[in-house]
Amino acid sequence: MRQLDLIRYGKFHEQVLDFGPAGRDRDVTVVFGENEAGKSTAFSAWLDLLFGLPMQTAHAFRFDRKDMMVGATIEAGGEALTLRRTGKRQESLTDENGRAVAEGRLTALLHGLDRDSYAKRFSLNDAVLREGGEEIARAEGDLGRLLHAGTSGLSGISDVMAAVEAEVDGFHKKSGRATTLAKARTALRDLEEAAQAARLEPRRFADLRKAQAEAARDLTAAKAACDAARRAVILREAAERRRSIAAEIAQAQARLAQAPAGPDLPEDAVGRVVAADERRIAAEQRRAEASAQIARLERDLATLESDAAGLRVGAALAAxxxxxxxxxxxxxxxxxxxxxxxxxxxxxxxxxxxxxxxxxxxxxxxxxxxEEVALSSAHRGDLRAAAQAVRD
Known part of the structure; x- marks a missing residue:
């Protein structure tokens, strides 16, 4: 790893840990600091980059899980690979430009290690050291088996034993329900129960066939009786409705016979009555609106102050x-x-x-x-004479 980018992770924001390029004189990098400085958080970020962010993570307190992001620049095969890991459910691994990167790129570099195995091999703390010491003493665990295999000259025995244990656990494990043997036993028991339930004697089969035929005949007869009863009920209900309507008609005719004979109404009388009623309703509505407006104006008038000058002008206009x-x-x-x-x-x-x-x-x-022109007396006399001549 050349560089670890704590972009949005835990308490870190845009924090970069630069380890420098790989070299012959640089094999191990020691990261040290005070308690709560973030050493374990940085290693957790590195694990989350390699294996993905867990659905429940203790580092999603400053940023929501969906907004968390960690990145790194990895040197592999002579080239530098820059990656980013987000909290997305799908395509969470991308390059520095946000393009999706196949998980196989990291899987190939991890050589089959899962998160727990990687953490045990490359993360040392007090609890891991104690647990590793006990595994070494018992020749258990990956580290203990590797050391035991190294001292006994059996290289590769750890991988073989792990594969054998996995195969054995997959076939049979105490109290296991998903093993091959447990599934087979369950399937065998189900087959035996099905065979027992399906076993039937010929006489019993004949009796069942006879009972089935009788039940079919009874069902047909019951359906026919049900249909007939349903039709009878419908007819009875219709007859009762007709009687009720006939009684109402007779009562209305009796009341009509007792009423005095009125004048013959025109053909459009009903329509005119309906139109008049609609106009009445509209007039009542307008009256109600006018009454409400008058009440509102009276309230507004009561709140107005007297204007002496306006009253004088009003009196003058009235006069x-x-x-x-x-x-x-x-x-x-x-x-x-x-x-x-x-x-x-x-x-x-x-x-x-x-x-x-x-x-x-x-x-x-x-x-x-x-206005300064003045005619003489003679001119005025001539004009009068000419005008009198025109009048004559």
Whole structure:
């Protein structure tokens, strides 16, 4: 291992442990530190990178398991391999760019070691040292067997013994239920019980066949009787409904006969009544809405403060609405009519002013204002005479 990246793991965040490239003068790296410094956490991170994060891990206290990530750069076969391990359930092993990496890449480098075997061989603490010493003394465990095989000249005996033990445990193990022998015994017992249950004498078989035929006939007869009873019940219920309806009709006809004869109604009377009722409902709804609005406005009015100036203006406007001319005509209608006619009056005034200016120019010359032009007495007399002639 060249480098261990504690990206999001335990209490570490973006922490890098750089062990440097492999070399002839570098075979063992010693990691030391105070208690709780993180030595065991770093080794657990290395194991989780190799074998995957357990579903229950003690290191998911700063980061959720799904957000945890540990990485490493491994030198193998003369090349550097950079890997990342996340808490994902699938494809948790990736390269530094997040692309999925097959687990076989690490399996080939581990040479068949599982997590426990790897931890025992490459992690030493007080408990492991004591347990390993006892295994050495008893020639048990991987380490004890290897040492025993080395001292006795039997290389490879540990792998052979492990394979034999696994094969024996797979065939038979005390109190084991998933071994080959246990499964075979269970299957044999099931076969014996099935054979015992399937054993049947000819006479018993004939009696069963006869009973089966009789039961089939009884079933057919019962179904026919059930169908007939169901039809009878349906007919009876229908007859009762008809009688009930007939009684209601007779009662209604009797009440109708006692009622006085009224006028003949038009054909659309029912529709008109329905439409009138709908209008009544709509009117009641509008009345209710208007009443609610009046109540709301009255509440709003009660909260308003008196405006003296506004009241004076209101009184003046009311007096103005009642003002009249000497002839008794109201003031405001005539003012409104005059206001509507003021545009035309202004246009007439502009037109007459232009005509007066043109006449003044004809009479007195250019540039003389119309209001300064005065006709002589003779001219005025001629104009009166001409006008009288036109009238005559």
């Amino acid at each position: 103005l609405e009642e003002a009249r001319f000497d002839d008794g005509e109201l003031l405001l209608p005539r003012v409104q009519t005059a206001a509507a006619d003021i545009g035309r009056r202004r246009a007439d005034a502009t037109r007459l002013t232009a005509q007066a200016a043109a006449l003044a120019e004809r009479i007195a010359g250019r540039g003389v204002p119309a």
